[in-house]
Amino acid sequence: MALGHPKGLFPLFFTEMWERLAFYTMLGILLLYTTDIERGGLGLPAAEGNEIYGLYLAFVYFTPFLGGMIADQFIGYRRAVLLGGVMMSSGLFLMGTPGFAPFTTGLILLIIGNGFFKPNISVMVGNLYQPGDPKRDAGFNIFYMGINIGAFAANLVAASVRNQVGWLWTFRVAGIGLIIGLIILLFNWKGLAAADRRPERSTKSAGFVQVFLKILLPAFGVGALGYVMAKLYLPASIPMRPAVVGFLAGMIPVIIFFVRLGLTAGPKERPGLLALLPVYVAGGTFFMILHLNGSALTQWARDNTDRQARAIPMAMQQEALPAYYVNAKEDTPRPDPRSLAVVQDAATARMYGLRRMDESAVARVAALPDVTLVEVGAAAPRDLRERATNVFADGVVTVTEGTGSHGEPVVTVEVPDGAVPLREVAFVRDVGGGQVALFVIDEDLRREIYDGYRERFGREPTYLPPGQYLRVANSELYQSFNALFVVAFTPLIVAFFGWKVRRGRPVTTARKLFYGLVLTTGSLLLMALAGLLSQNGEVKVASYWLIGFYCIVTIGELCLSPMGLSLVTKLSPTHLVGLTMGGWFLASAFGNNFSGFFGGIQHTMTPVAFFLLLAGLAALASLFIFLLLPKLEEAIKQYGA
Numbered sequence: 001m002a003l004g005h006p007k008g009l010f011p012l013f014f015t016e017m018w019e020r021l022a023f024y025t026m027l028g029i030l031l032l033y034t035t036d037i038e039r040g041g042l043g044l045p046a047a048e049g050n051e052i053y054g055l056y057l058a059f060v061y062f063t064p065f066l067g068g069m070i071a072d073q074f075i076g077y078r079r080a081v082l083l084g085g086v087m088m089s090s091g092l093f094l095m096g097t098p099g100f101a102p103f104t105t106g107l108i109l110l111i112i113g114n115g116f117f118k119p120n121i122s123v124m125v126g127n128l129y130q131p132g133d134p135k136r137d138a139g140f141n142i143f144y145m146g147i148n149i150g151a152f153a154a155n156l157v158a159a160s161v162r163n164q165v166g167w168l169w170t171f172r173v174a175g176i177g178l179i180i181g182l183i184i185l186l187f188n189w190k191g192l193a194a195a196d197r198r199p200e201r202s203t204k205s206a207g208f209v210q211v212f213l214k215i216l217l218p219a220f221g222v223g224a225l226g227y228v229m230a231k232l233y234l235p236a237s238i239p240m241r242p243a244v245v246g247f248l249a250g251m252i253p254v255i256i257f258f259v260r261l262g263l264t265a266g267p268k269e270r271p272g273l274l275a276l277l278p279v280y281v282a283g284g285t286f287f288m289i290l291h292l293n294g295s296a297l298t299q300w301a302r303d304n305t306d307r308q309a310r311a312i313p314m315a316m317q318q319e320a321l322p323a324y325y326v327n328a329k330e331d332t333p334r335p336d337p338r339s340l341a342v343v344q345d346a347a348t349a350r351m352y353g354l355r356r357m358d359e360s361a362v363a364r365v366a367a368l369p370d371v372t373l374v375e376v377g378a379a380a381p382r383d384l385r386e387r388a389t390n391v392f393a394d395g396v397v398t399v400t401e402g403t404g405s406h407g408e409p410v411v412t413v414e415v416p417d418g419a420v421p422l423r424e425v426a427f428v429r430d431v432g433g434g435q436v437a438l439f440v441i442d443e444d445l446r447r448e449i450y451d452g453y454r455e456r457f458g459r460e461p462t463y464l465p466p467g468q469y470l471r472v473a474n475s476e477l478y479q480s481f482n483a484l485f486v487v488a489f490t491p492l493i494v495a496f497f498g499w500k501v502r503r504g505r506p507v508t509t510a511r512k513l514f515y516g517l518v519l520t521t522g523s524l525l526l527m528a529l530a531g532l533l534s535q536n537g538e539v540k541v542a543s544y545w546l547i548g549f550y551c552i553v554t555i556g557e558l559c560l561s562p563m564g565l566s567l568v569t570k571l572s573p574t575h576l577v578g579l580t581m582g583g584w585f586l587a588s589a590f591g592n593n594f595s596g597f598f599g600g601i602q603h604t605m606t607p608v609a610f611f612l613l614l615a616g617l618a619a620l621a622s623l624f625i626f627l628l629l630p631k632l633e634e635a636i637k638q639y640g641a
Helices: 010-037 047-075 078-097 100-127 134-165 167-187 191-195 210-231 240-264 270-294 298-304 322-327 347-353 359-366 382-386 443-457 475-504 507-531 544-571 574-603 609-628 629-638
Strands: 317-319 340-343 372-375 389-392 400-401 410-413 423-431 434-437 438-441 469-475
Touching: 010 047, 010 078, 010 100, 010 134, 010 167, 010 191, 010 270, 010 298, 010 475, 047 078, 047 100, 047 191, 047 210, 047 240, 047 270, 047 574, 078 100, 078 167, 078 191, 100 134, 100 191, 134 167, 134 317, 134 475, 210 240, 240 270, 240 389, 240 574, 240 629, 270 298, 270 475, 270 507, 270 544, 270 629, 298 475, 298 507, 298 544, 298 574, 298 609, 322 389, 322 443, 340 359, 340 443, 347 400, 347 410, 347 438, 359 372, 359 389, 359 423, 359 544, 382 423, 438 443, 469 475, 475 544, 507 544, 507 629, 544 574, 544 629, 574 609, 609 629
Parallel strands: 340 438
Antiparallel strands: 317 469, 372 423, 389 423, 400 410, 423 434
């Protein structure tokens, strides 16, 4: 024992802490990296980056359904956690390799590895305690703190690393964190034997073959059909990409399965299984909103939030590069125009922003008046290295200009995986007797920053010193407020509900679900108000609006998420708990996919309309749960839940 708990709790605590730090580090920057066009990211269109984010999160919540069953019936929990950790660390190191193919392969490994790791380490914590042990709940509380410590620190690490050494090292550092967690696991391997159990297949529980035939195979078949049909026949006016349609179509057989499971169950099991359906609706809706944190809300932080913050450590601040100033406040100084090299075509500027220029593009920029080309080596000054771009031979870089799925102009710049740049260069200009390293933008962006300011405010902007930009907080930092508020509010929420019990007016579990959705709706209404004050995106607003959103939605999370998990275990027959818990994860996966979808259409709507739409959906789910409260509470009472 250690501090009154089994010794195995603390190795599992630290293993999970490092894994969650790696997971949330990656999650915090995934959309930013895929859509970045100023700091050498992948430069994908917003719709495609959000699609990747939504599908990734959807499958992250889908695979634990299978990983738990495989551990139960074939390999045991310790091996499942170890295998999952090895796959995830390998995936992160692949994502830290230049190229789109390593990136996508790494994502797939992360998805599969998470399926083995996520459900089984939690089971191991539970297995450390004997049935009825009163310290079991406290053990899970300690373990949950490890999760949130990792989640809170993740984006602090991500911001610091990517500001200092770039995108790819952020993934590599996350992979190193996972390796530390695995080393802790291996050093305590024998001591954790008590948390494991021998794999066994029960005739009563849902077998792997049964799940494959009744759920996975139909889901795959219908999903593939939906993808093909969307690819061939989906009108361009419908803002949904084929992969999203395919995933949603694949969920139809899953929904039918769980509805039929309740309708065809025996009289003793039917009320509980049917009562789980609205619980799934509540969970799916909530996670759709919560996981906007990495899509729509990260885009809001990047594009619509005034991120000047003196209290943030310098390591977590980045330069506000030109696009930041398009809708900056009136009193925000703009970059000196002499700090910029302005080209007429968007393709050349995009190549520079993605650090993938060919010799012809370099020559076009170097031919601008007063611009000098400088070779950049390891010993070059920091300002030159920060403005440097890789140069490839003509014919290596492919530039495609077209129209996105929502009618927006799209410029993509691709380099074959494994292509080696010839050299690194920077562009400089003599200003006031000194050299200034230049950032390359196109004429349209120049007009938005400077002419747009003069049109809106009727005066000339104030300028920063040549070569300098504002320092602002990284966009991903705001995601850490969710974990911070979970840690801060958990004891307060527990104390509040305990106080209600002592007063003889306890809040039922079903009503906690309802209150969680009401709070979620309120958080979106707050963001709609922020959108109104931003003049529908024309002016950046204070970061307090985004922090307020995380504050309210976290309270909703603490009312809803633990209660949903608890109800799944209590309303299900013992031999179906694994299957119904899988249903909870699948409902979360369904909602997570919509997180990416809504992030992809965000820029096609005004902020007010966007957040009101989401608030309306959350309100409909709240109304649905409210209307079913009597039946839900009756079922919960019947099962002693």
